[in-house]
Amino acid sequence: MISIRGLSKWYGAFQVLADCSTEVAKGEVVVVCGPSGSGKSTLIKCVNGLEPFEKGEILVDGISVGSPKTDLPKLRSRVGMVFQHFELFPHMTVTQNLTLAQVKVLGRTPAAAHEKAMALLDRVGLRAHADKFPGNLSGGQQQRVAIARALCMDPIAMLFDEPTSALDPEMINEVLDVMVELAQEGMTMMVVTHEMGFARRVAHRVIFMDEGKIVEDAPKEEFFGTPRSERAQQFLAKILHH
Amino acid sequence: MGAVVGTLRTAPQRWLARACAAYVELFRNIPLLVQMFLWFFVLPELLPERLGDAMKQMPPPWSSYVPAVLCLGIYMSVRIAEQVRAGIQSLPRGQSLAGTALGLTLAQTYRHVLLPMTFRIILPPLTSEFMNTIKNSAVALTIGLLELTGRARAMQEFSFQVFEAFAAATLIYLVVNVVVVFGMRRVERSVRVPGYIGATAAVQTGH
Amino acid sequence: MFAGFDFDVIERSLPYLFREGMVFTVTLTALAMTGGIVFGTALAMMRLATSAALAPLVWLAGAYVNLMRALPLVLVIFWFYFLVPWIGGWLIGARQTIQVGAFWSAVITFTMFEAAYYCEIMRAGIQSVSRGQQSAGYALGLNYWRTMGHVVLPQAFRNMLPVLLTQTVILFQDTSLVYVISATDFLGAAAKVANRDHRLVEMYLFAALVYLVVSYVASRYVGRLQARLAVIR
Numbered sequence: 001m002i003s004i005r006g007l008s009k010w011y012g013a014f015q016v017l018a019d020c021s022t023e024v025a026k027g028e029v030v031v032v033c034g035p036s037g038s039g040k041s042t043l044i045k046c047v048n049g050l051e052p053f054e055k056g057e058i059l060v061d062g063i064s065v066g067s068p069k070t071d072l073p074k075l076r077s078r079v080g081m082v083f084q085h086f087e088l089f090p091h092m093t094v095t096q097n098l099t100l101a102q103v104k105v106l107g108r109t110p111a112a113a114h115e116k117a118m119a120l121l122d123r124v125g126l127r128a129h130a131d132k133f134p135g136n137l138s139g140g141q142q143q144r145v146a147i148a149r150a151l152c153m154d155p156i157a158m159l160f161d162e163p164t165s166a167l168d169p170e171m172i173n174e175v176l177d178v179m180v181e182l183a184q185e186g187m188t189m190m191v192v193t194h195e196m197g198f199a200r201r202v203a204h205r206v207i208f209m210d211e212g213k214i215v216e217d218a219p220k221e222e223f224f225g226t227p228r229s230e231r232a233q234q235f236l237a238k239i240l241h242h
Numbered sequence: 243m244g245a246v247v248g249t250l251r252t253a254p255q256r257w258l259a260r261a262c263a264a265y266v267e268l269f270r271n272i273p274l275l276v277q278m279f280l281w282f283f284v285l286p287e288l289l290p291e292r293l294g295d296a297m298k299q300m301p302p303p304w305s306s307y308v309p310a311v312l313c314l315g316i317y318m319s320v321r322i323a324e325q326v327r328a329g330i331q332s333l334p335r336g337q338s339l340a341g342t343a344l345g346l347t348l349a350q351t352y353r354h355v356l357l358p359m360t361f362r363i364i365l366p367p368l369t370s371e372f373m374n375t376i377k378n379s380a381v382a383l384t385i386g387l388l389e390l391t392g393r394a395r396a397m398q399e400f401s402f403q404v405f406e407a408f409a410a411a412t413l414i415y416l417v418v419n420v421v422v423v424f425g426m427r428r429v430e431r432s433v434r435v436p437g438y439i440g441a442t443a444a445v446q447t448g449h
Numbered sequence: 450m451f452a453g454f455d456f457d458v459i460e461r462s463l464p465y466l467f468r469e470g471m472v473f474t475v476t477l478t479a480l481a482m483t484g485g486i487v488f489g490t491a492l493a494m495m496r497l498a499t500s501a502a503l504a505p506l507v508w509l510a511g512a513y514v515n516l517m518r519a520l521p522l523v524l525v526i527f528w529f530y531f532l533v534p535w536i537g538g539w540l541i542g543a544r545q546t547i548q549v550g551a552f553w554s555a556v557i558t559f560t561m562f563e564a565a566y567y568c569e570i571m572r573a574g575i576q577s578v579s580r581g582q583q584s585a586g587y588a589l590g591l592n593y594w595r596t597m598g599h600v601v602l603p604q605a606f607r608n609m610l611p612v613l614l615t616q617t618v619i620l621f622q623d624t625s626l627v628y629v630i631s632a633t634d635f636l637g638a639a640a641k642v643a644n645r646d647h648r649l650v651e652m653y654l655f656a657a658l659v660y661l662v663v664s665y666v667a668s669r670y671v672g673r674l675q676a677r678l679a680v681i682r
Binding site for chain 3: 049074075076089090091101104149153
């Protein structure tokens, strides 16, 4: 589904990503972890073209992200993204947040879009808040709405950029539960996160990044059990003490 | 004058602050052109006979120059008062408390602690105000003062060379603009206090 | 001090002052504000363009804004008053200049002039909307124009509303400068009555009072609006 080959990116003279390659098959859940500044957020933002890149190739469902001939908005409408800071549109109600792109990009009728929005709000347990503004919701609620917003577009894959990093601890689980459900239903997911519990539960593979390089890319049992690289071992030792 | 009024607006005595606020609001809410007319046409009539006649009998160009200077002076002082007030209020409250704790009187606190920092902070917006006054001087052509734009208009009416006259005036304003901006930047650099990030001025409205 | 003044002249000319003069002023303000904000927002978007292909647009918009901000409004009024008939004639291929009245010349002048100031305000407004919002719009598949129109600009506008309104109050006061092209705005009407009846003091004092009251009330309203918006955020 997602294929990254030889991806390299520079910010001016500073190299942010160095020759990254990996594949995410359909229905696979891949967790990307690593220390701050390792480039994991940048990597995932390159997948849907939010960040440009200088070298390498990314294919999503066979379509090349870097090619100038690609219709990026169309591709992005098929790949859902959830951000660290939720990024709900504050001047619109929850329902309007969910229906905007459906109507404008997918061309659905407002009625159909509304129905879909309600169904998805039900699924994340927030139907009662449909007419509220994001400012009236808690962080956990906002993030669940953000997930629903992405799902309204019927994506073929979902990208998560540290979805729980900005949440208070008691709200992390409500969001992770939604993500676990999504994984169990067979959604192709690429998740940047520090939540190793989540990774252990539903991930198929874990990628560890450091200083812009993919240091380890292994099935989860192997990663947690016998990590090959020393850096990954150090990282695991530190964070698994929580 | 502007510095004085602006400072007084932050004075602890409420009546003083309010009086200055009223003064500022008066001159901010009347268009500059109307103020110009008031100074030129109306003031001589309202003054006691002798002063009024003296004003009316001033030979040109002074008859236009003096009211224009007074008008622009007060207008600019009011705008500077606002900048000074904003500057003083942007300083951390601890500054004036520290001054008082050291035993300085209110006046001394202002003189040695608050005002020096205020002026450095408001130097960029002050540059704007200076530029504004240069531009506002053009309004004085309506009371017969032949400043830059007025001269261009007179040339245009005399010679029908519309574009040349106004183009020349335009160029001169642009050159003055550039010179002032560069000059003020040098002044800013020479009085800069290391490590102090001045209060970000609100987006520059008005002209 | 006020002996010998005939304040009745104000009462007698009220209908004329307001029906002709104030209507002119208010209409001019409204049209220039609308046009200025639209053109100003377009200029702001041009100045913030990032793609290399649009670099000349960035420069052009920047040059325009800096030019308008460096010149006195009086001079710009004269420029447009003489320029617009020429350009209009050239555009429609006429051999002579077309007649443009003082009103429309003023509308064009003020729109183009204020646009430079509204541009800077909207530029700050657009930059005040977090980049994540733009990313979220793109991630949903919205293209640049849809993202700007549905996500960024509505928020930018809301954020800058008090500043935009303050600029409009300034615009209201500046319309008095159409005096130099002999247009009959509120001040122009007052001046006409003043010169016809030799009642300069009464009329100019009255004009000052009206401007004072309107501007003051408007700024107080904007201040209250600003306080309310600050609470909501």
